[in-house]
Amino acid sequence: MPEIKVTPLGAGQDVGRSCILVSIGGKNIMLDCGMHMGYNDDRRFPDFSYITQSGRLTEFLDCVIISHFHLDHCGALPFMSEMVGYDGPIYMTHPTKAICPILLEDFRKITVDKKGETNFFTSQMIKDCMKKVVPLNLHQTVQVDDELEIKAYYAGHVLGAAMVQIKVGSESVVYTGDYNMTPDRHLGAAWMDKCRPDVLISESTYATTIRDSKRCRERDFLKKVHESIERGGKVLIPVFALGRAQELCILLETFWERMNLKAPIYFSTGLTEKANHYYKLFITWTNQKIRKTFVQRNMFEFKHIKAFDRSYADNPGPMVVFATPGMLHAGQSLQIFKKWAGNEKNMVIMPGYCVQGTIGHKILNGQRKLEMEGRSTLEVKLQVEYMSFSAHADAKGIMQLIRMAEPRSVLLVHGEAVKMEFLKGKIEQEFSIDCHMPANGETATVLTNPSVPVDISLKLLKREMALGGPLPDPKKPRTMHGTLIMKDNSLKLVSSEQALKELGLNEHQLRFTCRVQLQDQKPEPETLSRVYTHLRSVLKGSSVQLLPDGTVMVESILIKVSSSPEDPDTKTLLLSWSYQDEDLGSFLSSLLKKGLPAALC
Amino acid sequence: MYNTKMLTPEDMAERGEDFNDVLDDWFIESLKTYKDLHVYQLEHPTQVIEWTSGKTVCVAGYSSSKNEILELQLPLKLFADENKGLCAERDFKVVHGGFTDGPVRCLRHVPGTRCVVTNDGLTSDLQVWTVGGDDSDVIRRTGSVAGRKRRRTDSEGGSRIAARCSTQVLHGAQSDDIQLTHLTSGQILYTPEITSSDPLSSLQFVSDDVFLAGCCNGNIYLTDTRTSASPQLSPAPASPGESVLWWTDAAAGVSSGSVVRLSSSGRAVISDLRNLGAAVSQAQLSVQSRRCNPDDVTVSWAPALPGCIAVSGFSGVVQIYNTSVWGVELQEVQPLFGHRGHAVSSLPEEGDVFITSHAWHPERPRTLLSAASDGSVHVWDWVDQSASDR
Numbered sequence: 002m003p004e005i006k007v008t009p010l011g012a013g014q015d016v017g018r019s020c021i022l023v024s025i026g027g028k029n030i031m032l033d034c035g036m037h038m039g040y041n042d043d044r045r046f047p048d049f050s051y052i053t054q055s056g057r058l059t060e061f062l063d064c065v066i067i068s069h070f071h072l073d074h075c076g077a078l079p080f081m082s083e084m085v086g087y088d089g090p091i092y093m094t095h096p097t098k099a100i101c102p103i104l105l106e107d108f109r110k111i112t113v114d115k116k117g118e119t120n121f122f123t124s125q126m127i128k129d130c131m132k133k134v135v136p137l138n139l140h141q142t143v144q145v146d147d148e149l150e151i152k153a154y155y156a157g158h159v160l161g162a163a164m165v166q167i168k169v170g171s172e173s174v175v176y177t178g179d180y181n182m183t184p185d186r187h188l189g190a191a192w193m194d195k196c197r198p199d200v201l202i203s204e205s206t207y208a209t210t211i212r213d214s215k216r217c218r219e220r221d222f223l224k225k226v227h228e229s230i231e232r233g234g235k236v237l238i239p240v241f242a243l244g245r246a247q248e249l250c251i252l253l254e255t256f257w258e259r260m261n262l263k264a265p266i267y268f269s270t271g272l273t274e275k276a277n278h279y280y281k282l283f284i285t286w287t288n289q290k291i292r293k294t295f296v297q298r299n300m301f302e303f304k305h306i307k308a309f310d311r312s313y314a315d316n317p318g319p320m321v322v323f324a325t326p327g328m329l330h331a332g333q334s335l336q337i338f339k340k341w342a343g344n345e346k347n348m349v350i351m352p353g354y355c356v357q358g359t360i361g362h363k364i365l366n367g368q369r370k371l372e373m374e375g376r377s378t379l380e381v382k383l384q385v386e387y388m389s390f391s392a393h394a395d396a397k398g399i400m401q402l403i404r405m406a407e408p409r410s411v412l413l414v415h416g417e418a419v420k421m422e423f424l425k426g427k428i429e430q431e432f433s434i435d436c437h438m439p440a441n442g443e444t445a446t447v448l449t450n451p452s453v454p455v456d457i458s459l460k461l462l463k464r465e466m467a468l469g470g471p472l473p474d475p476k477k478p479r480t481m482h483g484t485l486i487m488k489d490n491s492l493k494l495v496s497s498e499q500a501l502k503e504l505g506l507n508e509h510q511l512r513f514t515c516r517v518q519l520q521d522q523k524p525e526p527e528t529l530s531r532v533y534t535h536l537r538s539v540l541k542g543s544s545v546q547l548l549p550d551g552t553v554m555v556e557s558i559l560i561k562v563s564s565s566p567e568d569p570d571t572k573t574l575l576l577s578w579s580y581q582d583e584d585l586g587s588f589l590s591s592l593l594k595k596g597l598p599a600a601l602c
Numbered sequence: 603m604y605n606t607k608m609l610t611p612e613d614m615a616e617r618g619e620d621f622n623d624v625l626d627d628w629f630i631e632s633l634k635t636y637k638d639l640h641v642y643q644l645e646h647p648t649q650v651i652e653w654t655s656g657k658t659v660c661v662a663g664y665s666s667s668k669n670e671i672l673e674l675q676l677p678l679k680l681f682a683d684e685n686k687g688l689c690a691e692r693d694f695k696v697v698h699g700g701f702t703d704g705p706v707r708c709l710r711h712v713p714g715t716r717c718v719v720t721n722d723g724l725t726s727d728l729q730v731w732t733v734g735g736d737d738s739d740v741i742r743r744t745g746s747v748a749g750r751k752r753r754r755t756d757s758e759g760g761s762r763i764a765a766r767c768s769t770q771v772l773h774g775a776q777s778d779d780i781q782l783t784h785l786t787s788g789q790i791l792y793t794p795e796i797t798s799s800d801p802l803s804s805l806q807f808v809s810d811d812v813f814l815a816g817c818c819n820g821n822i823y824l825t826d827t828r829t830s831a832s833p834q835l836s837p838a839p840a841s842p843g844e845s846v847l848w849w850t851d852a853a854a855g856v857s858s859g860s861v862v863r864l865s866s867s868g869r870a871v872i873s874d875l876r877n878l879g880a881a882v883s884q885a886q887l888s889v890q891s892r893r894c895n896p897d898d899v900t901v902s903w904a905p906a907l908p909g910c911i912a913v914s915g916f917s918g919v920v921q922i923y924n925t926s927v928w929g930v931e932l933q934e935v936q937p938l939f940g941h942r943g944h945a946v947s948s949l950p951e952e953g954d955v956f957i958t959s960h961a962w963h964p965e966r967p968r969t970l971l972s973a974a975s976d977g978s979v980h981v982w983d984w985v986d987q988s989a990s991d992r
Binding site for chain 2: 209384395396400423
């Protein structure tokens, strides 16, 4: 039975590092190559020893696919391709290709410069890695090789995130990466056609949550900003990617207008440059409502939001500033933070995850005294707020996606089996499909029953139809005779004669002959007629004929009677048949050897 | 670099259109009126909200065939008092789940155990479930408790259930079929001497041995399981000409000793447990009276707010009233607070949304959960605007 094998790499039950190996139709594919952000040693990398104990991975993998730019999905990519060694294609969407190297470089800088690590990938390695990237467009089938094809679908979640369908012959797998099923303001909802893959691979991390509404998250954000402004405080919002910052800007602008607020809102210059970059990405990447919302409107025409100048940070009174970079590890956002940290009326709102080693990470862990360059300490008196705006599917979302794609089975990774039994039961009950949950390092095998399409020649089809009987039915297979020709990548079913002709072979006929001696005094024609009558009575189902030339014909078997002049009482029956009637022929010869019944009048 | 062109009102309108639907009046108001607010959408609506621990609740569906029972853990952010800002966790976690064969109309947690008991409203039998521990996330059916045989085959509402200790469960659909049953053996430990068969709207322990049975017609039976004497009957407050349903709740927390009776016409009567016949105070609540089923309305005392009750089921709003300012004469009163979130957030195609259940947090004074007929579940911590503690 053909099978698809799926192995989530990594040790233990830890979530936080996505890297999944799939074997399908003889091809090996790596899905995502993430870094585990919680570890400082080798445990943060996926365990590639599963693929090979030592040496490069190129010959073991047909391709690598990266779903989106988050570090827990692409953070170990340069390590894998440049330090372990992989020279094959790496597939990702255009926005992912544009944003990945920026995040990887930031991450590298923080880890090496701030944390002083040495066994880490270099800037050059990131560049070399990205040279291996082949960008993907949505809904476009890409031939990785003769047999393996992949297609990207819109996943929502972040800019450029994709769900990927991997197909070899009639077997296919869909990997969801991270996705969300409720449309966001600047990202639509994930969408997939009824592609009916053999396996749908999904993260189980959020499958057991029920998400709080977007409205409440926005409420909390506005409430916190408003409270700070009301008490005269300053609010710093470090941001990275455009989409989220843009959305928060429009939210604040609408709120300011509604509440008739006067405090200034600023947008730092670094953000404007990045924004233009992503603006272009949005245009090429998606043609959904997002473009209408964000692209057709001029990005920076705000009534209440103005460009920031570094001198404004010292202005008295309340204000809100959006500044990069997002994790407070360098640049303008860090400069502003240093100025404002000492005042408890102020606030910093962190809208996303911060990597270890950054100031952002430290303050989110409750640190109130920070060591800065030159051994100076910074007292953190301002209010620190961690708000997560990221869009993830939840328990309901996963059911919706299954309903959309109609997979033959579901495979959940990165979950503890004991915590997933209910969801497994729910999926099995509602959809009557299997749900697998391999642990990290464990391989799940999914048996497939691929149908192999074969062309049949019209002549052969007509011949089979002419034989009568019930029409072919997938539930009731019928035996038929033909010859299967496999040429190039096509399979053809033709009649034997046609096959011989196509192959340029001569047809050979195979006939058996047999002599049976009988004691019979009657003249030959009478013997013949007795043979005829006998066989007719015995072989009721078959066609028995008496031919004018003195031959009895049973199907294709010919029977003649002869005798020698020296011994007229001994008759010899000559039987001859072709190999197709071998069974019948043998039967007849045995039968006739027993002699003919007593003479009939 | 940056364009300071002035925006036209049309630009602003187009820009804001997606956000103005968020910034409606209720939303803006909520910035001041709630400390915390969380809004969730279940796949199927629930009629029950039952605490199984200080941080977890059970909910369950009530469609006619298969339903889910879920044990949900409340968002960590709600409980992270000192470091609230550092906690971004706003979601419910489905910690345990199971499947039922019928609707769940009543669900009660058995204290000191990991068991819950349910009734489907179709018969008076109870289903017993074990909510898994750390080793499994499945809620499994582990037993049943037979209800008393009744002459009639159909009933208005199903069984009410109450549980005080870990081995017994009190249940009944009518005043003459109440029994205290041993959970595992099924042995009937006590049945009160009540001959009239009034459908029940509540069953509640007021101490280890004393319970209160509230009937739909407004009668209350106060029963002591240590005696064989007949329960004390306290008839419904006089309501001439009206045919109404009544719901009852006896306070257990700071207002312990008080009992509230609420009618489907919106009349609320407060009594003392020691003298149920006399009304301490009463009020006409500002609710839309509607045709109700016994399952629709919930009235409950706040465990930690003296004199406060919450009322739901008349509409898509949960109302909080302060009974300590009520008088003896029947007067119209206004709620201290109204949670309009469900009514405001419901989609037009859902039609009128009704609150199906609410529950106070056992310790946090102003934290409640509420569920509505459209499947929404809200967790909210409201601000008492009348108090000048700001």
